Amino acid sequence: MFYTVKTPKWVKKLFGSSTWQMPETDRAIYLTFDDGPHPSITPFVLDELYKYNAKATFFCIGRNVKNNPTIYDRILTEGHAVGNHTFNHLDGWKTSNAKYQADVLRAKEIIDSNLFRPPYGRITIKQRKGLAVPGKPLKIIMWSVLSGDFDERVTPAQCCANVIKNSGNGAVIVFHDSEKALPRLSHSLPIVLQHFSDKGYSFKKIDMGNG
Numbered sequence: 001m002f003y004t005v006k007t008p009k010w011v012k013k014l015f016g017s018s019t020w021q022m023p024e025t026d027r028a029i030y031l032t033f034d035d036g037p038h039p040s041i042t043p044f045v046l047d048e049l050y051k052y053n054a055k056a057t058f059f060c061i062g063r064n065v066k067n068n069p070t071i072y073d074r075i076l077t078e079g080h081a082v083g084n085h086t087f088n089h090l091d092g093w094k095t096s097n098a099k100y101q102a103d104v105l106r107a108k109e110i111i112d113s114n115l116f117r118p119p120y121g122r123i124t125i126k127q128r129k130g131l132a133v134p135g136k137p138l139k140i141i142m143w144s145v146l147s148g149d150f151d152e153r154v155t156p157a158q159c160c161a162n163v164i165k166n167s168g169n170g171a172v173i174v175f176h177d178s179e180k181a182l183p184r185l186s187h188s189l190p191i192v193l194q195h196f197s198d199k200g201y202s203f204k205k206i207d208m209g210n211g
Contacts, residue, residue: 033174033177034174035178037068044186045175057080057081057115059082059141060075062103082111092120092122114209
């Protein structure tokens with residue numbers, strides 16, 4: 001499994017229609033969490049965010065929203081943003097365009113947001129075009145920093161260092177509220193929140209563009 005912790009500039013330029021980083025207009029970090037909601041891990045994340053009055057964006061899998069509606073509601077009630085992460089966590093490079101679009105729209109029925117993040121960051125040009133929902137095109141949100149919490153080869157300390165060493169103003173950081181990521185997430189998130197809070201950063205959510 002190959003990936004870069006910090007997204008190279010050439011990648012951002014190549015896929016310029018996606019959002020990779022937020023404007024550096026103020027001292028803010030944008031934490032994002034993929035693959036939830038999870039019955040125990042998402043509440044842990046929410047509890048940690050609450051301690052720092054931090055807001056975040058949760059890219060939710062539709063089937064997990066369906067199975068954990070109370071936790072999904074808590075995300076919204078506590079003032080965080082949500083985004084579409086497909087209904088069944090599909091890999092766009094291995095899925096037909098028609099099936100992919102249907103799965104995204106199925107998730108959109110229960111996730112009221114115009115934000116979209118493709119699982120694994122994999123999406124084809126035709127699939128991108130299919131996200132242009134009439135009246136409310138989905139906005140693709142990628143990232144500037146991957147924590148690596150999904151990677152079992154990465155130690156909790158390395159995961160934490162990935163974020164702290166590579167993040168700055170406007171950074172969009174990816175964590176996962178999933179069982180696979182938990183050993184690294186549970187170690188890193190509290191430290192990351194404390195570190196950037198001490199440096200005067202705020203933690204903001206991405207505008208969902210709904211309503």
